[in-house]
Amino acid sequence: MHEFAIAQGLLKIVECEALPYAGAKVLRIKLRVGKMSGVMPDALKFAFEVISQGGVAMDACLEIEEIPLRVRCHHCGGIFAVDVPFMICSHCQSTDVEMISGRELEIESMEIEDGNQGS
Amino acid sequence: MEIKVVKNILEANEMIASQNEELFAQKRVFVVNMMGSPGAGKTTVMERTIEHMKDRHRIAVIEGDIASSRDAERIAALTIPTVQINTGGACHLDSTMVREGYKSLESNLIDLLIVENVGNLVCPAEFRIGEDVKVMITSVTEGDDKPLKYPLMFQVSSLLLLNKIDLLPYLDFDMERFRSDAFKVNPRLEVMATSCKTGDGLDNWFRWLVEGVGKKRER
Numbered sequence: 001m002h003e004f005a006i007a008q009g010l011l012k013i014v015e016c017e018a019l020p021y022a023g024a025k026v027l028r029i030k031l032r033v034g035k036m037s038g039v040m041p042d043a044l045k046f047a048f049e050v051i052s053q054g055g056v057a058m059d060a061c062l063e064i065e066e067i068p069l070r071v072r073c074h075h076c077g078g079i080f081a082v083d084v085p086f087m088i089c090s091h092c093q094s095t096d097v098e099m100i101s102g103r104e105l106e107i108e109s110m111e112i113e114d115g116n117q118g119s
Numbered sequence: 120m121e122i123k124v125v126k127n128i129l130e131a132n133e134m135i136a137s138q139n140e141e142l143f144a145q146k147r148v149f150v151v152n153m154m155g156s157p158g159a160g161k162t163t164v165m166e167r168t169i170e171h172m173k174d175r176h177r178i179a180v181i182e183g184d185i186a187s188s189r190d191a192e193r194i195a196a197l198t199i200p201t202v203q204i205n206t207g208g209a210c211h212l213d214s215t216m217v218r219e220g221y222k223s224l225e226s227n228l229i230d231l232l233i234v235e236n237v238g239n240l241v242c243p244a245e246f247r248i249g250e251d252v253k254v255m256i257t258s259v260t261e262g263d264d265k266p267l268k269y270p271l272m273f274q275v276s277s278l279l280l281l282n283k284i285d286l287l288p289y290l291d292f293d294m295e296r297f298r299s300d301a302f303k304v305n306p307r308l309e310v311m312a313t314s315c316k317t318g319d320g321l322d323n324w325f326r327w328l329v330e331g332v333g334k335k336r337e338r
């Protein structure tokens with residue numbers, strides 16, 4: 001819904017990281033987006049494509065790894081991936097569970113053109 | 120060449136939210152981020168809250184809407200410090216907006232700051248603003264399937280006010296199913312059934328708030 005705002009945040013980080021490499025084009029950006037982050041990968045790609053026009057990241061390919069929702073049960077120690085966001089251990093039915101993945105919205109790494117080093 | 124980044128994309132909002140938290144901690148202001156659909160009853164709950172509490176607690180409000188100052192006018196009529204933020208299209212308040220809004224309020228001594236977020240069951244859940252707690256309001260007229268349809272909002276909230284219960288006799292709202300689904304999505308979510316029309320359940324809400332204000336003052 002607000003993928004444009006998120007794309008702006010992403011672009012800011014990317015352009016900041018690319019700054020020391022004076023003008024090098026950003027080729028690829030790897031993101032980790034959790035299934036419960038509320039962000040739709042396709043919408044984010046579209047938004048980023050629009051707002052990066054004319055800049056160093058304009059041709060960058062966004063590679064999005066979708067991270068599943070995983071919970072850890074503090075009762076039996078089990079770790080489970082869940083499709084439906086129920087905070088109940090599927091093994092022992094305890095509600096003493098903690099979400100350990102699924103809400104990520106991270107930039108993992110980026111690849112820039114070789115040959116432009118330092119400024 | 121590859122550059123390892125490993126950063127939260129929302130780090131800018133997180134940073135300001137943490138700064139807001141520190142500021143509110145210094146000033147001992149208990150901050151409630153109130154979220155819910157348009158029409159769930161957020162502003163009316165706030166009116167009842169202010170009417171009940173303002174003689175013993177110093178309350179201020181930040182109102183968030185896409186447009187219009189209607190809600191802020193309603194609250195300002197209760198003669199408490201109020202700021203209206205119009206996002207002009209953004210579907211949620213973020214920490215920068217709240218920081219800016221608070222600037223107009225910070226000369227006041229405040230015990231309780233209620234931030235009424237933009238009416239929306241999706242986006243506000245994703246953005247910390249520096250609050251102590253997230254409270255969501257949903258009304259029985261919206262249907263009993265909301266926990267499964269909007270899980271993130273239910274997961275990040277500490278308290279849910281299930282509002283407009285005076286209308287239950289006219290609706291097919293399955294209370295058992297609603298409570299059961301809400302519990303599955305967030306076993307720690309406290310649910311209070313309320314009606315601003317009859318006043319049912321509001322005393323529990325007021326007590327909950329007073330407790331929160333008290334604990335924040337003691338820190």
